[in-house]
Amino acid sequence: QKEVEQDPGPLSVPEGAIVSLNCTYSNSAFQYFMWYRQYSRKGPELLMYTYSSGNKEDGRFTAQVDKSSKYISLFIRDSQPSDSATYLCAMQTGANNLFFGTGTRLTVIP
């Protein structure tokens, strides 16, 4: 079993839709949870960062962590064509390296 599981998609949605991206994990010691956005042929950039359980909102983006279910989500409201990218979840215990999901490829259709 992989440490972090992420549905690779691809996911296509119309402009303006609400997008839900998800990851599950097996290591209950994970405390720090991140979402990265990666445009084609570019390096990933940090989008959202949360510690432990709860929600965090930043503009159209909301990151949600449910440690009891070992499940994290990223919601994108009013999706735009510029949101088309691959989204990677990542997590760590705080004392060692990041564990990444495989990434979900999202296309927002105008």
Add this chain to the structure above:
Amino acid sequence: DGGITQSPKYLFRKEGQNVTLSCEQNLNHDAMYWYRQDPGQGLRLIYYSQIVNDFQKGDIAEGYSVSREKKESFPLTVTSAQKNPTAFYLCASSINPGQSPFGYTFGSGTRLTVV
């Protein structure tokens, strides 16, 4: 501006040839990492270094070598022993995770192709 610079952006390697990918950061980060990205497989850790003159193997170190002689620099050599080197290579850096885990900053990547 602070950041990570990877060069070259595109690199072509002949069979049996060693090539070196450059990674330089001016973020004053202690830790640096090399990842390989293949379609559908996500990011796989090749090597990492948390301090100058020290580095550790990641999950797929075979056929690769690194050095960390300066805090700012972490070059990756893809040797002829790496049988399937065609991939997108990403360098990253972070404040030492043991002190404050704030995720990684990535470079723009190097696409290596065997010809």
